Amino acid sequence: MFYLTHILILLSIYIILCLGLNLLAGNTGLMNLSQAAFYGLGSYLSAIFLTNFHLNFFIIILLTIIIMMAISWPIGYILNRIKGDDFALATLGINIIMYELVMNLTSITNGPVGIVGVPRPTIGNFTLNNNYSFLFLCVVALVIIYILTLIISRSSFGRVLKFIRDDEDTAKSFGYKTGQYKLTVFIFNASITAVAGTLFASFARMIEPTALYTSESILILSAVILGGLSNHIGSIFGAVIIVTLPEILRFIGLPSAIETQARQILYGLMLVSFMFYRPQGIFGRYKL
Amino acid sequence: MPIFQITLNGILTGCIYCLIAVSFGLSYKTVKFYNLAHVSLILIGGYTMLLFYKIWSLPFIPSLIISILLTAVIAYLIQKYIYTPLRNRGATDMAMLIASLGINAIISGLIAIIFSNQFQSIANANLPTIIYTFFNLSITKIQLFNFITTTFVLIFVFSINKYSNLGRAISAIGDNEETAKIFGIDTKKIIGRTAFLSGAIAGLSGIIIGFDTGLKPTFGTMIVYKGIAANIIGGIGNLPLSALTSIILGITENFGTYILNSQWRDLIVFLLMIIFMYCRSLKNAR
Numbered sequence: 174m175f176y177l178t179h180i181l182i183l184l185s186i187y188i189i190l191c192l193g194l195n196l197l198a199g200n201t202g203l204m205n206l207s208q209a210a211f212y213g214l215g216s217y218l219s220a221i222f223l224t225n226f227h228l229n230f231f232i233i234i235l236l237t238i239i240i241m242m243a244i245s246w247p248i249g250y251i252l253n254r255i256k257g258d259d260f261a262l263a264t265l266g267i268n269i270i271m272y273e274l275v276m277n278l279t280s281i282t283n284g285p286v287g288i289v290g291v292p293r294p295t296i297g298n299f300t301l302n303n304n305y306s307f308l309f310l311c312v313v314a315l316v317i318i319y320i321l322t323l324i325i326s327r328s329s330f331g332r333v334l335k336f337i338r339d340d341e342d343t344a345k346s347f348g349y350k351t352g353q354y355k356l357t358v359f360i361f362n363a364s365i366t367a368v369a370g371t372l373f374a375s376f377a378r379m380i381e382p383t384a385l386y387t388s389e390s391i392l393i394l395s396a397v398i399l400g401g402l403s404n405h406i407g408s409i410f411g412a413v414i415i416v417t418l419p420e421i422l423r424f425i426g427l428p429s430a431i432e433t434q435a436r437q438i439l440y441g442l443m444l445v446s447f448m449f450y451r452p453q454g455i456f457g458r459y460k461l
Numbered sequence: 462m463p464i465f466q467i468t469l470n471g472i473l474t475g476c477i478y479c480l481i482a483v484s485f486g487l488s489y490k491t492v493k494f495y496n497l498a499h500v501s502l503i504l505i506g507g508y509t510m511l512l513f514y515k516i517w518s519l520p521f522i523p524s525l526i527i528s529i530l531l532t533a534v535i536a537y538l539i540q541k542y543i544y545t546p547l548r549n550r551g552a553t554d555m556a557m558l559i560a561s562l563g564i565n566a567i568i569s570g571l572i573a574i575i576f577s578n579q580f581q582s583i584a585n586a587n588l589p590t591i592i593y594t595f596f597n598l599s600i601t602k603i604q605l606f607n608f609i610t611t612t613f614v615l616i617f618v619f620s621i622n623k624y625s626n627l628g629r630a631i632s633a634i635g636d637n638e639e640t641a642k643i644f645g646i647d648t649k650k651i652i653g654r655t656a657f658l659s660g661a662i663a664g665l666s667g668i669i670i671g672f673d674t675g676l677k678p679t680f681g682t683m684i685v686y687k688g689i690a691a692n693i694i695g696g697i698g699n700l701p702l703s704a705l706t707s708i709i710l711g712i713t714e715n716f717g718t719y720i721l722n723s724q725w726r727d728l729i730v731f732l733l734m735i736i737f738m739y740c741r742s743l744k745n746a747r
Contacts, residue, residue, distance in 0.1 A: 204555060254742035258495050258554050263738050266731035273728040391562055437570035444563030448556050461556045
């Protein structure tokens, strides 16, 4: 049961990440390959706040969100002009830059060691040492973000995002300031990753630079694509795939030495075969 | 005087990027998407050389030729059985990019299972590194090999690109594939041949990396991304310019590490790449 709660907490964090990325990649058509970098950066920020300041947990989440917004603003502003495939490559570059920053600013981040001993969140007088209570917190965050993303994608704002995805130049000629829309959704995604990062840092009680690997970003994007772009159920399904697949492989009895590689090969096979037979993903509406 | 040594080291680092940038650029010119499976082609080249030369201890020249040919054949097969059918199904550039990421994951995963995840070098660690010194500049044997092969490959590729029918056909496809087809160019054949050529160059660069710094299934990624970054800075598909920028990038990187610290070298390269992408978009918007 402990094991199951562990998986469910990880699952809800990944679903949050996938929902955020779906807004960007699915609804707006911006293939972001730096989701893990933002997520890791959020984790680092909140880990620093949680270990150094004894503030209310919600204030720390809010603080992390605000700082992540401030960081993502200039990045989004620069990326706004870069289109299509170049955007994917540029975000990959951003991911590498952030990884290097986290690795090398040792005075703040402890370098390769990472930050350990992050305390569990305390709400009022109640510390969430128990995994069940933590799961409850994660589910609450997940539900809030699910509803928020659903509202955004169904609002007039979301419709403009889809317009930008389908044809940005036409959207421009209709008078929409596409740059502002893209920047807004980029910053919104960054704040969602901040929430996921805060949850992860306080759940795992530590954070390492490995969280910012480019392969992790590729994994999250492939989850969104496999599940189906521009569909919330699809994002959830994609997250379920990437979280449960390693557990299933372990359950089958694959030796642990080749487990990561086997997982990697399976993802690769899925990506290639999906591009062949179902480029819109399982539940997707938007063909890549 | 360290300046000359640093410049030399920069040029030598740039040579590896140069090979990767040229092979990536060749591939981009015909298929017109970011073929990130190049990472795995480089790994294939390096690891087959490791297998033939170090583990089976075949002589140097045959194992070099076999591993380059093998990489080229695999590149050709990937093109023929994955990319071309995908294009025929009407896949967009983004879908192709995702598929190439998938191929990369498969191949590097397989390599990690076969050759383990450890860091391995093709060069025999027991033998002392041979260093030549002239005018106070030192260069190792493998670096010299790197420099000479890069020069030859560049001359070869540029002369093909400029003077042969294949090069003209590649330029025609790069301009407009449909029109090239109408004018009687067998585009499928040309694209296959280009994949073969770019695979061979990628394999060669993998071998040099294996001798120079060593191989790791996850390691090739960074060097290849840098080669791709050099290509983007130089202008995608513009081979001479991207070769030049790779050299400049290598020199900048080495001076950057000399002035700042060795840990910032990757950061410098990708910062440059994003700045260039941004500047180019400003130019296009005007």
